[in-house]
Amino acid sequence: MSLKKREDIDDEAWSGRRPIETTFEHIEEICSLINNDPHVTIDEMEVQTGFSHGTIHRIISDYVRLKNMTTRYVPKQLADSQRAERVRIRKKTLTEVELDAWRLYDAITCNESRFCHKKIGRKLSNVPWVSEENPLSTVVRQSRFARKILFSIFFKSSGPVLIHYVERG
Incomplete structure (x- = not known):
């Protein structure tokens, strides 16, 4: 588009979708x-x-007034040992609840998270020296196929109760 002197202040027509009125x-x-x-x-x-x-x-x-919510990843294909360990933990928790060893403030929540193996350097080691002609280097995202570890972390109000490492299977 060239910069030319315009006498008209109206917008020029453009291709594409027309603006839609929200009705x-x-x-x-x-x-x-x-x-x-x-x-x-x-x-x-x-x-x-x-x-x-x-x-x-x-x-x-x-x-x-909606927002998009995502769910946590839960592995679908568990090994028999992983399945047995989850059942053991749930049964132990259920037994404690049935024996009234728990109170309302002892409610436990669980978070399953995957952590990547990646050595992160210190902040100063990540700052490069670059000349004015060279662009800054970019930090590359972690690969989808990088090795990850799945942890189940159980919390209550006083802090973590159990950190369970799910073995690769």
Whole structure:
């Protein structure tokens, strides 16, 4: 696009989707898609409705006031030893609850997290010296296939109760 002197202050026509007005019907259409399939993506809603990504996002966040929640990864294919260990832990917890050894403030929650094997250097060792001509180096993301360890960490109000390492299986 060249910079030319313009006499007209009106915007020039541009190709692409036209801006869509947010109406009650559009909000209802997005709500019905979400109610039919709570896992529908914005891209899928774009195809089904013809609305732009931004319009759909604005309707979901500003009008419907929803946010996308993700679930934690739980391994589907456990080895027999892993399954037995989980059952043992659950039975032990259930026994303690049935014996009234627990109170309301002793409620336990669990978080299963995967941790990657990666040596992280000190902050100063990660700061490179670069010349003005060279771009800054970028920190590369961890590979999807990098080795990871799965931990089940059980917490209560006083701190961690049990940290369980799930062996690779």
